[in-house]
Amino acid sequence: MIDNLLKKLIGSKNDRELKRLWAKVQFINALEPEISALSDEALKAKTPYLREKLANGATLEDILPEAFAVAREASKRVLKMRHFDVQLVGGMVLHEGKVAEMRTGEGKTLTATLPLYLNALAGKGAHLVTVNDYLARRDAEWMGRLYSWLGLTIGVIQHGLDDQERRDAYGCDITYATNNELGFDYLRDNMKWDLEDFTQRGFHYAIVDEVDSILIDEARTPLIIAGSSEEDTSKYFRIDAIVPKLKAEVHYKVDEKDRQVMLTDEGIHHAEQLLGVANLYDPGSIETLHGLNQALLAHNLYRLDVDYMVRPKEDGKGMEVVIVDEFTGRLMPGRRWSNGLHQAIEAKEGVEVNAENQTLATVTFQNFFRMYGKLAGMTGTAETEATELHSIYKLDVIIVPTNMPMIRKDFADTVYATRSGKKKAIVEEIRELHTKGQPVLVGTASIESSEDLADALKAARIPHVVLNAKHHEREAEIVAQAGRKSAVTIATNMAGRGTDIILGGNPEGMARLEAKKKDIALYDEEGFETAEFSALVEQMREQTAAEHEEVVSLGGLHILGTERHESRRIDNQLRGRAGRQGDPGSSRFYLSLEDDLMRIFGGDRIKSLMGAMGMNDDEPIEAGMVTRAIERSQKRVEAHHFEIRKHLLEYDDVMNKQRIFFYGLRTEILKGNTKDYVLRVAGEIAEGICNDFLPDKGERDLAGFRERVEQLFTLTGEEVDAVGQLPYAQAREALAVLVQKFYEGKDERLGGEGMRSYERWSILQIIDAAWKRHLLVMDHLKEAIGFRGYGQKDPLVEYKRESYEYFEQMRFGYEDEIISYLYRVEPQPAYTPDEDLFRGPSDTFELGPDEQGNAPDGIQRVLRFTAGGLED
Incomplete structure (x- = not known):
């Protein structure tokens, strides 16, 4: 009650944030007349001018108003789109490293151009992360015209690119990529044998599109690179x-x-x-x-x-x-x-049946995205996950108001006793709306249910199109037409479709299809629309304008959900397809007590109630009690999935510290700091030998001391025996000097540069093989650790303790192996290892890299701690 009173008096935190940002919007708008008056050349010259200001000590916040005003004006000229004021607000939310919740149809793709342009000016790279290759390519081509015109370089990471193409794309000012490609490139880079082969250049700033889908839903599945096993x-x-x-x-x-x-x-x-x-x-x-x-x-x-x-x-x-x-x-x-x-x-x-694989490298999305200096996100549905986004990623959610008032009608759920009764009612409603001329988007939860409903509509002779995984190539074409009069579109989950459903039809989408048929170029070298394509767009706009008015008068797009998803966000994403930019629209979910969600989470109670009321298959029930029961079920499932993600992160946090240490060591070795590393490790091992065999107090083991020094350092004779006779402190110092002197003598004898190269390849072989074995041990430990709970022990505490012990054993093991090997081996002077021999050694990868040094095949995503996971 007090919270509600305070909100009324001083506004919510979201209201206060918006008030602060609206003040900046007025400042940006005040610059518009001045910026609009600039010629094309003068507007393009703003990019080097703003970069120079940054180089002279200005901050991104200092140049934000001018940068946003420049990007908006360039968009008007190149894309024929002017950012709405609410998009300026969304852009500032994204620049500040927060999540902008913007409803479907509010133009998130265009909003992202503002903070991407601003942050790219710093010259460290800005990433836009999408959910699939199609959206990454489409958005890079579409918005890339704006960036290119302003003098920035654009890259896009797609599946199937080679290392050089990836390196070029990451080297651009702005890079579009999917979450999977970014994560796998990070893992692949940290398996490379030369710093010049790395593709990525660091993690400065990223905007994650459909942030809830990527950072919440997909966070249940870690990324894994694996090699095949026998x-x-x-x-x-x-x-x-x-x-x-x-x-x-x-x-x-x-x-x-x-x-x-x-x-x-x-x-x-x-x-x-x-x-x-x-x-x-x-x-x-x-x-x-x-x-x-x-x-x-x-x-x-x-x-x-x-x-x-x-x-x-x-x-x-x-x-x-x-x-x-x-x-x-x-x-x-x-x-x-x-x-x-x-x-x-x-x-x-x-x-x-293909053989199982063994883990070679792994990272969770949570720990990967937390490496970015500044992370932001945008989606239409983040509010329900605001707590998790803040607790894991330190991301605050700001709800950005719509440009036009939302007037969609969301009807109460209609529940039937059986699936057959529900299907009959759905077909009848679709028939009624189709006859009336109102477009219908039918949301299904699976390919099976979409095709089952399609068969029912075919039998009822109702024309329709199906958008599911079997028809994904025609996705943009199908969605572009979904708002036309009498259109019936059946679609599986609509998350991240990235294409607006415009009432009466999408003129640009329709023009693109027509241009493809007639082989008409869309854009010229400057990034502007060609005259032929512009004429096509206008032609389609005239064609759709009248139809738009007619569809509006019929009530706009109707969303018909055939069942509830286990996550409220997926339902909201489907609903959000209607009512864009002030258009009318409506939505209703049809459910049955035989649906998975209802059946698993308490459908029996409602079923017995319906039976007691004497209701049959064809009679629906519309009651708040049912809707509340469904929401409770969804909340339970969401809480269950949150526990899985939290569980996964708690375990991966342990591995993450080890991974950071190991990848850091690899990078240092690749930079060429090998001699310092070898001498440091040799000194630590020498000290350990003195502690073990020549203690300050207690019995000494001279025979064991001699044997261990010979085994690790190949040193024998009177000098070693003399060290063994010294008091502990002097012995420790004398052995360190002896060990260092021996290695420096070898280094001088063999020629420094050749020795550095040999050290690098040898150390990498040994530590990579050790890391691979360690990951296998950790996989087995994760699988077995749960049983510790039966002995009244906390599995996570036990996992932390044992994984630390295993890691220390691995570290001491590979350090001993490195010293023993490098002190014993006698490479030829000026030795340069054969790169092909070392790039994919059999004791490191079962699947070696190709001739370009690309990572092995068998890339995977794996879900731990649940019944099944994903592998790539």
Whole structure:
């Protein structure tokens, strides 16, 4: 109550922030007459002028008003779009390293040009992170015309680029890329053998588009680079063959809420008989038990055309399982579930099973994006995740007002007892709206449900188009037409589609399609529209203008959701497609008690209530109680996923410290500081030997001392024996001098430059192999650590303690190996190692890099601590 009173008196924090930013908007607007009066050449000259101001001590905040005014004027001239005042507010929110929540249709793509231009002037690079390659390429081409005209360079990172192309793109002032490509390039760079081969140049400033999708939804899946392992894949088919012989509830129980399958005692005995195994829980059978659990998951919780598709391979040789992104409904070719789950699904579908992989490098999105000096984000739906964005990324959410008032009508959910009753009602509503002429966007949660509904509409003779993972190539074309009169569009999850649905049709989108057919160039060398393309746009604008008015009079775009998603944000993203820029619109969700969300989270209670009220399949219920029950279910699922992400981050924070140390060491070695490193480590080892064998107090072990010095430093004879006779402090100093003198003698004998090169390659081979072994140990530790809970110990505390011990063991191990190797080996003078021999050594990667030094194949994303993860 007091909070509400204070809000009324002084406004919310969001209101106060907006008030501060509106004052700056007035200042930027005051510059508009002066900037508008400049010639094209004078406006372009503002870029070097602003850069010079920064070089002379001005800050980005000092030049912000002028930079924003310049970018807005350039946009008017090049893109034919003038930033709204609310977009200036959004741009300032992004510049300050916060999240701008801007509704769909408010122009986030154009808003981002302001802070990107401003921050790129610093010359350290500015990144725009998108959810897929299509949007990265489209936005870079579209907005890139503005940046190029102002004298900035633009790069775009796409799947399939070689290292030089990536290096060039990262070297640009502004770079568009997907979150996956950025993360994998970071991991690949830290597996390189030469600093000149690195593609990235640091992490200065980034704007994350669809920030909730990338930093929240996808944060459950770490990025992993892996190499293949030797594995007999026939076991997956052998295990898969027995699954149909096991009965649900008798031999195993399915927990859909936590996505787990558990064998019963009867099931264990029956499976042992079917597999010919004496005891599934014997250490020798643990892999078989794991494979059986994954096969049960594959058969009971992962569905064809919902979670994955089976399609022909690109080379035409056989079929493959391709994952469908649960948040965007897009296919994710090349990615694989981890922990044997993908192999279990391949066996289930009868396609070729590929061997599991071993981790070579890994990072979570949380820890990757926290490396940026300044991080910002934009989305239409961030408010529900504001707490998590602040706690993990220190990102505050600012809700930017709409340019025009929002007048969309959101109707209450309509609930049916069965799916068949719901489908019948959906088809009838679509028929009614289609006949009336009102466009309808139907949101489905999976490919399977979109095609099932498409079949029903076909039977009812209602014309429609389907947008799902099977038709993603036509995405822009389908969405551009979705606002036309009588249009019926069925789409799987609409997150990050990045294309506006304009009532009456999108004239520019339609003109692009027409230009493609007629082979008309869109832009000239200056980045301006060609006369032919401009004429096409005008022609389409005339065609759509009348239709726009007609569709507005019919009530605008109607959003029809066929079921609730487990996240409220995904539902809001679908709703947000209607009511853009003050247009009318409406939305309604149709649900059934057989929907997954309702069935798993308390549908029985509502079902019994409907039965008591004597309601049949065809009668809907519209009640606040149902809507509240659904919201409670969604909140529980969101809380569950937050716990998974938090759990993942807590564990990865431990690994992150080790990763930073290891990658830092690699970078120092690559910079050529190898002699200092070798002598420092040699001195520390010498001190350790004296501590162990020549203690200040206690019994001395001279024989052990001599043996250890010879083993590590190859030093023998009277000098070593003489050191062993000295008191502890003098012995420690004398051994350090002896060790250093021996190595410097070798260095002088062999020629410094050749020795540096040899040291670099040798050290990298040894530490990379050690890091690879350490990651394997950590994978096993993560899998087993949960059992510590049964012994009343906190698994996370145990993981921190043991991982530190393993890391120290690894570090001491590779340091001993480096010293032993470099003190013993005798390379030829002026030795230069064969690069091809060292770039992909067999003890570092199973899959070596190609001739250009690109990273191995087998790149993955993996989800730990849940039933399955993703691998790339």
